[in-house]
Structures are given as C-alpha cells and as structure tokens.
Amino acid sequence: MEIAGRLHSAAIHLLRRAAKPDTLSGQGPARLSALSVLVFAGPRTLGELAAAERVKPPTMSRIVAGLKRSGLARIQRDGKDARRIRISVTAKGERLLQEARRRRIRALADTLTGLNAAALDVLDQAATIIESTLRRG
Amino acid sequence: MEIAGRLHSAAIHLLRRAAKPDTLSGQGPARLSALSVLVFAGPRTLGELAAAERVKPPTMSRIVAGLKRSGLARIQRDGKDARRIRISVTAKGERLLQEARRRRIRALADTLTGLNAAALDVLDQAATIIESTLRRG
DNA sequence: TCCATTAGTTAGCCCTGCTAACGAATTATA
DNA sequence: TATAATTCGTTAGCAGGGCTAACTAATGGA
Numbered sequence: 598m599e600i601a602g603r604l605h606s607a608a609i610h611l612l613r614r615a616a617k618p619d620t621l622s623g624q625g626p627a628r629l630s631a632l633s634v635l636v637f638a639g640p641r642t643l644g645e646l647a648a649a650e651r652v653k654p655p656t657m658s659r660i661v662a663g664l665k666r667s668g669l670a671r672i673q674r675d676g677k678d679a680r681r682i683r684i685s686v687t688a689k690g691e692r693l694l695q696e697a698r699r700r701r702i703r704a705l706a707d708t709l710t711g712l713n714a715a716a717l718d719v720l721d722q723a724a725t726i727i728e729s730t731l732r733r734g
Numbered sequence: 735m736e737i738a739g740r741l742h743s744a745a746i747h748l749l750r751r752a753a754k755p756d757t758l759s760g761q762g763p764a765r766l767s768a769l770s771v772l773v774f775a776g777p778r779t780l781g782e783l784a785a786a787e788r789v790k791p792p793t794m795s796r797i798v799a800g801l802k803r804s805g806l807a808r809i810q811r812d813g814k815d816a817r818r819i820r821i822s823v824t825a826k827g828e829r830l831l832q833e834a835r836r837r838r839i840r841a842l843a844d845t846l847t848g849l850n851a852a853a854l855d856v857l858d859q860a861a862t863i864i865e866s867t868l869r870r871g
Numbered sequence: 872t873c874c875a876t877t878a879g880t881t882a883g884c885c886c887t888g889c890t891a892a893c894g895a896a897t898t899a900t901a
Numbered sequence: 902t903a904t905a906a907t908t909c910g911t912t913a914g915c916a917g918g919g920c921t922a923a924c925t926a927a928t929g930g931a
Binding site: 598600601602603604605606607608609610611612613614615626630633651698701702705706708709711712716717719720721722723724725726727728730731733 | 735736737738739740741742743744745746747748749750751752788838839840842843845846848849853854856857858859860861862863864865867868870
Binding site: 761765790796 | 888
C-alpha cells in the first residue's frame with residue numbers, strides 16, 4: 598500500500614511535468630497514445646486498439662476519426678472480414694509522433710540529467726515492470 | 735533517452751488504471767484533485783486553487799461550481815477583498831476524498847500484489863528517484 | 872435459412888481543458 | 902477626488918476524451 602501510494606504520487610507529478618510539450622503537437626494525449634501503439638506495435642483493428650488503450654470501442658472510434666481527419670492514420674478494409682477495419686499510421690503520423698516524443702524526452706532530460714547509471718537503470722526496470730504488470734492485470 | 739519515453743507511457747497507463755475506482759465517487763479527477771488541495775493545504779481562493787492545479791481560472795471556476803453543487807465545498811466572501819472568494823472543504827467533501835483516495839491506492843496495490851520483493855523494491859526506488867528529482871528540477 | 876454473435880458507428884450525456892469577453896472591485900494616478 | 906488601470910472571478914463557446922444505449926452490417930452456427 599505504501600509503495601502504491603508513492604508510485605501514484607510520482608506518476609502524477611511526472612506526467613504534469615511531461616504533459617506540457619505534448620500540447621505543441623496539436624494533438625491530445627489520447628491520440629498521441631493511440632498513435633504510439635500504431636507506430637510501435639504496427640497496424641491494428643479498432644477493437645485491438647481500444648483494448649490496448651483500455652477504452653471502449655466508441656471512444657477509440659472517435660480517436661481514430663480524429664487521427665484520420667488530421668492525416669495521421671489511414672483506414673483500410675479487412676479483406677477477410679468486412680466488419681473489421683485496419684488502422685495504420687501514415688508517414689505524417691509517424692513524423693508527428695517522433696517529434697512529440699523527442700520534445701517529451703528533452704523536457705524530461707532536463708530533470709533526469711544528473712542521475713547516475715544505476716538510478717537510470719532503476720527507472721528503466723520500473724517502466725518495464727509497470728507495463729508488463731498492467732498488461733497482465 | 736529511451737527511458738523517458740517508456741517512463742511516460744508507463745505513468746500514463748498506471749494512472750489510467752488507478753483512475754478507474756475513482757469513478758465510484760461520482761466525481762471526476764479534476765474535482766478530486768482540487769478537493770485534495772483543500773483538504774491538505776486548507777481553504778484557498780479560486781486563483782490560488784487554479785495556480786496549485788496549474789489550470790486557468792475559468793476551468794477552476796467550473797470545477798468549484800461542481801464541488802459546491804455536490805455539497806463537497808463551500809464558498810465564502812472575503813471580507814477584505816470582495817472580489818475574492820474563499821473556498822473550503824465540507825465534512826462531506828473530506829469524507830469523500832479520503833474514501834476515494836483509499837480506493838485508488840488499494841486498486842493500485844492490488845495490481846502490484848503478484849510482484850516479487852525484488853520488483854517491488856525497484857518500484858519503491860523508482861518512486862523515490864522520481865520524486866526527489868522532480869523536486870529539485 | 873434464420874438467428875445469435877461480433878465489429879464498428881452514431882447519438883447523446885458529462886467532465887475538463889482552453890480563449891475571449893465581460894462585470895465588479897480594488898488600486899494607482901492624474 | 903475622479904478617473905484609469907489592474908485584478909478577480911464568471912460566462913459563453915469551442916474541442917477533446919470518457920461513458921452507455923442503440924443501431925447497422927457482416928459473420929457463422931444451428
């Protein structure tokens with residue numbers, strides 16, 4: 598319980614710090630997050646994207662509509678199952694995500710510089726543990 | 735540099751998970767966060783609350799209106815400066831906040847229960863590193 | 872064939888962020 | 902002192918992001 602409380606607090610403060618430069622991309626956090634799934638995990642159906650982001654299909658439907666409207670993702674029909682749609686990132690989308698990511702890294706770099714290799718390793722491991730734990734849960 | 739991005743992603747997903755039980759309170763995250771400021775830092779004016787939460791005054795104005803409508807906060811006129819309003823938490827508000835906080839931490843703790851001692855130690859250290867680093871930056 | 876299931880969309884609700892524009896109160900200044 | 906500038910908060914209106922309910926279309930099984 599104690600670790601959970603401190604982790605929660607740390608996550609909140611970390612995100613507040615990191616959220617600022619993301620607004621420069623002109624895209625909200627949900628779109629950037631969905632875009633990063635497409636970039637790092639490849640094309641996905643809407644249901645898969647919704648599950649990965651832990652939101653309901655109608656929510657993801659609107660997020661994807663926004664990405665498409667902004668030219669960051671494209672929609673293709675699935676040949677085998679006409680109910681499914683295949684969502685993939687465009688060159689513009691990949692560029693925008695990488696730029697947003699670079700800005701975010703730079704913002705955090707200012708606060709993370711000064712940490713030694715051991716401390717960075719701890720953060721790296723923590724990120725891995727959190728992601729895998731949440732993926733299982 | 736890779737670490738910052740992964741940490742950001744982990745924090746997003748962690749908070750998204752922890753936010754789930756908060757919906758049981760019937761209040762959104764912004765209201766709960768503002769309420770916690772009132773509980774732990776005492777009564778504040780609207781401008782002070784907005785600054786503490788890093789949102790603009792119109793946003794905080796609506797959040798406070800919601801808290802008042804739900805009977806979680808009360809508004810008093812400032813005797814010295816009639817432009818200012820003094821916002822304080824009610825007994826109901828304090829009760830609701832503590833319950834929501836307990837639920838949130840518990841939900842997070844539940845997802846961490848499958849982890850071994852070494853993994854928990856990594857998360858503990860990571861929380862410490864993040865908090866102290868952000869406090870300095 | 873007919874019907875249940877599945878995938879995605881649409882409509883409509885609420886919350887939360889913003890800017891612009893406003894009214895009221897205070898403070899500074901001519 | 903009268904007036905102008907500033908400050909505090911609110912209102913209006915926009916967009917994003919979450920949800921449920923209800924719908925269409927396609928699939929697949931009985």
